[in-house]
Amino acid sequence: MKKIKVGLGTCGISAGGELVFNKLKEEIKTKNLGIEVNETGCMGMCYEEALVEVVDDNDSFLYSNVTVDKVGRIVNEHLINNKPVIEWIIKSNEVSKEDDFLKNQKRIVLRNCGVIDPTSIDEYIEHNGYKALEKVLKNFSQQEVIDMIIKSGLRGRGGAGFTTGMKWKFANQEKSEKKYIVCNADEGDPGAFMDRSVLEGDPHSVLEGMMIAAYAIGSDEAYIYCRAEYPLAIKRLRTAIKQCESRGYLGKNILGSNFNFTIKIKEGAGAFVCGEETALMASVEGKRGVPRLRPPFPANKGLWGKPTNINNVETFANVPWIINNGWEKYSSLGTEKSKGTKVFALAGKIKRSGLAEVPMGMTINEIVFDLGGGIKNDKKFKAVQMGGPSGGCIPASMGDLKIDYDEIVRTGAIMGSGGLIVLDETTCMVDLARYFLNFTQNESCGKCTFCRVGTKRMLEILERITIGKGKENDVDILQDLASKITKNSLCGLGQSAPNPVLTTIKYFREEYEAHIRDKKCPAHNCSALIEYTIDEVNCKGCGLCIKACSSNAITGSKKAVHYINQELCIKCGRCFDVCNLDAVIKN
Amino acid sequence: MNNTEVQEKKSIPNFKIDLVNKRHQNGSLIPLLQTAQDSYGYIPEKIIYYISELVGIPAAEIYGVITFYSQFRLKPLGKNLIRICEGTACHVNGAKSILTALQDELGITVGETTDDGIFSLQSVACLGCCSLAPVVMINDATHGNLTMDKIKKILKKYKTEEKIRIAS
């Protein structure tokens, strides 16, 4: 009996997965084939979307880059005549084209993503779902659960890496009638989509993790704070919560125990700072999401003044696996102080961009090259950016660095939530620092002067450097401002805002100097510092560039060498892109 | 905008019922504002006063909450919402030139709506399909692997459709 799964995560839908899904259903119906077509979440190989998997009793065939036009052949040859269309298949018993991407991964958090139908609680249950909850409610005391999580070595995946079990212990020790669990699904890093993929692809695993946490600390109510920009994740969560309520996994006397628990969703409203836990709680309470001083920590005084335990989506998704498979197995993975796995959203200039879960301790080079297939268009690997606006750049020369909370902090970057942006020789590090500073500057809540005004000053300096107006001592001023902002900001946003600037100065100082002294952008990225010219030898006067130029900056008669008027040129680079003879030179 | 994709658009009478139902819940202000925006497409001034009376929070404080969060609008949106991704992956893959092209074509910058009310331009962080960077979302459709020329062509299509619609 055949079954079909279509990847309908956000990226699958964007790549046309929904059209493929509908077309498949339609064909199967008109041809009366009676084959089930289901949706599933992110399989990780976003670079191969749209993905369709045909599963039969003995094998499963993964089709990549499927378009509506390809559906007909798949239906006729594979579904009807049992002859898989081999040239479109990337994975089956016989074919293993994408093995490099898959074989080095260890899927714990993503165990069900791209495997099960996220809208079906039965499929989740078939895949060991809610077994951990059952186990916990039947066999373990609160203390035993907390001990297991502590011994597993699980650390918070929201960025800071605090030991999860310890956090639960603090919340457990508080004496209070009311306690809250909060799931932080704000995912503010503007280059990251791990949490979203988990919520879209396997919402129940997050809910189950929350239930176990609630039992352990003695809470009966929870909120999931999810970005409003994630409509699909919110929809899947709503469905999952409803299913749990009707099956008795949520509500009163869950599974016959005396554990009661409800989960509500709060939609964020678009403010990066609301990912910070105290700001998040203010936002849930309906106020402006402004951070407050800690202590008191949420475990003592959180939502509406009650003890509250906040964890990240990925943190929760790890919990059922740990209970089911034992803390020993979890802590056998990883490095001495960073256990288990980490999910990364690989993006940027990498060939295979997508979602990958790797054991802690894997090196950056292994991720970028072995798994990610190296750099697009065979350019040179320059650095990875980790931790988004709070993180930093780690240069290619440190590619042997192991993925480990403490090792990464030593470089000046942070593990962050899992955004891993790969940069190549065409990325300007000064511009990237400017990009992140612009982001944090916009998102500062404005409470602390240094975060509000200091980041503005830094941004102004970075802006003038990228247009060639940098001053000799600008780098020193940046460093000085950075240390003041770090020291005088209340929350993590301000404290870590200078990281992207500091790490790029640390590892790529010569790029800053080239902008400031030579008025050159070595990566040929900053438009004010580049000039397009036409090479007299290579130019055959084909006229393509004239057509491409929207500013009428190019002149030249047919078959004669063309010329660019620098006064009119807006440096859009289109002439550079269209010239087939490499006659347009970027300098 | 996103909420409307999930919860079907609510009619105004329903909206008022919703408001009354939600007012006693803890921390209801943001959900109330989200409901208002879903119903009207933005948050009209009179609704601020209405909510203020209902929940007993001063209008000035509500205004403070509205302006704090980028999701809320005090002005209506254009017919087509263009959202350009300014996430890191899109940034390093040339989102800036796509933005330039959009601004050139539309004559507006991020946060604005064209005079004819046909297009609004917004920027967002990571749309979750970085493998297609640079990405622009127009209404519910995602357009990936963009170049300046590609986005101009796409805009043209929307403009022509709009002209046809007006003509008929």
Ligand SMILES: Cc1cc2nc3c(=O)[nH]c(=O)nc-3n(C[C@H](O)[C@H](O)[C@H](O)COP(=O)(O)O)c2cc1C
């Ligand atoms: C500015 C700022 C933004 C943050 N954004 C997020 C976020 O989007 N998601 C998240 O899980 N944690 C975020 N955090 C970390 C949270 O404050 C908190 O440490 C985390 O949710 C705790 O969960 P964990 O222990 O499971 O990591 C952010 C922190 C700061 C300072």
Ligand code: SF4
């Ligand atoms: S550090 Fe910045 S974001 Fe954090 S509380 Fe201060 S001003 Fe607000």
Ligand code: SF4
């Ligand atoms: S860079 Fe752009 S504006 Fe300048 S000459 Fe080339 S096409 Fe024209």
Ligand code: FES
């Ligand atoms: S969303 Fe489809 S593989 Fe990632």
Ligand code: FES
């Ligand atoms: S950064 Fe644009 S889609 Fe992720």
